[in-house]
Amino acid sequence: MLIDHPLLGLRDSSEFIYMGDAKLLNRPNWKSKNSKTKFIDYGYLRKNPGGVHKELWYHEQGDRSWLVVTRNTVTHEILKVELARYLKRKENAK
Amino acid sequence: MKYSGIKVLWEGLRGNMGWKPLWRNPDPKKSYDIIIVGGGGHGLATAYYLAEKFKITNIAxxxxxxxxxxxxxxxxxxxxxxxxxPQNQPFYELSLKLWENLEQELNYNSMVSQRGVLNIFHSDNQRDAFVRRGNAMLMSGADASLLGVNDLKKMVPFLDFQNSRFPIKGGLWQPRGGTVRHDAVAWGYAKEADSRGVDIIENCEATNFLVKNGRCYGIETTKGVIKSKKVGVCVAGSSSQVMGKIGINLPIESHVLQAFVSEGLKPVIPGVITFGAGHFYVSQSNKGGLVFGGDIDGYNSYAQRGNLPVIEDVCEGGVALMPMVGRARLLRIWGGIMDMSMDGSPIIDKTNIKNLYFNGGWCYGGFKATPASGFCYAHLLATGTSHHDAKDFLFNRFEKGRLIDEKGQGNQPNLH
Structure with a gap:
């Protein structure tokens, strides 16, 4: 698979390390209500869809940025690649 | 149908006209005592042991x-x-004991061949870890012995003993391990389950569960509604897809694992051999092909096919361990979808919905577990309680912090 890195262009997926579902970007607040249940969900439970999946890839053999890749798990087609830090900044600015 | 030498002789004399299909092809009844979703090895084994050990035969x-x-x-x-x-080893030893008696029990030739499993180690530290593992195996009643370099040179002289990066220091040897003709396991269980009255309904997809007041009372399928007192899901690979239909998220990611077979060669590899410095395992089939594999690709996938970097990695591991395989040509490569669980161990448990049961999360170790998985799942479905050797394979181990993590990798499924 080739991942279209927003800064570096097409890179081979073997340069990356895979971290799974992009829900990991949204760590629950430990002070919130039911934080125990939320952390069990955060740590262990996954939707694991057959189809479009947002997931984290780390460019370890490259610029060491975290990417959010939108990919189809049935066809391996990559639909969208974004920098995780830009997504988080946008979210935090809201 | 009973197989025997006399039957083979008799059929040979009559032009082999008397052989019949091994199982019927029934239409689903309106209701059953138990429905098993998934007609693979584990599901068929479950149906067989339910019929044989627990005398429940009204099963689909x-x-x-x-x-x-x-x-x-x-x-x-x-x-x-x-x-x-200790949560895993007795379970897999139960499985190996069931394998040893499988062909007699099913009256079917599944070619169970106990030619031994050899795990190679390459350093003093790895030897110590394997000694510990060997002792754990012996304590569970399994067999294990530690072999030195001289033993290995007699047994498998073709290994690269002097490899400058990963010199071979010895191996952990389990003589009772081996290989089995995998398809014949499904066929054997299907034949014996069917002969006890179990309905095996092929080309019938479970599309939803019937749930009322937190109780499951049947399933919707492409062949209509089927009611049942209990439903057991057993669809490793598609577990999240099936359980997702009623909104249950599982501690599982689906990953693709590739397997490889070479052209047929003369007998050269005596048993199963695994590389200790990379991920590579190999055996030789009865047809002569080298059957081997390595790591999963490492990303969520339902594609049943993988990518080239892993193929390269597996072949590098093979050549590092036994340079002679570099000249063998690959015949086929294929992929299968694994339930990779969060701690690398399976789940055989009830769900939050009453009368709905779950068996999955086998990572890429499900085949060897087939008989014990069926046996323990049948125990759970019939009695409502976990079998002694599968009592730790529960959903709540994640929230309780009782993970069964053989490799100590944490909640990162692609590392197990």
């Missing part, structure tokens, strides 16, 4: 495709019980 096994079309037909056929943790 529903299968989306044809019987045994999933991972029972896609694995590398290895059986062994060489685990470390």
């Amino acid at each position: 096994v529903v299968e989306k495709g044809w019987l045994g079309s999933g991972n029972i037909g896609r694995n590398t056929t290895i059986i062994r019980s060489n685990y470390l943790l």
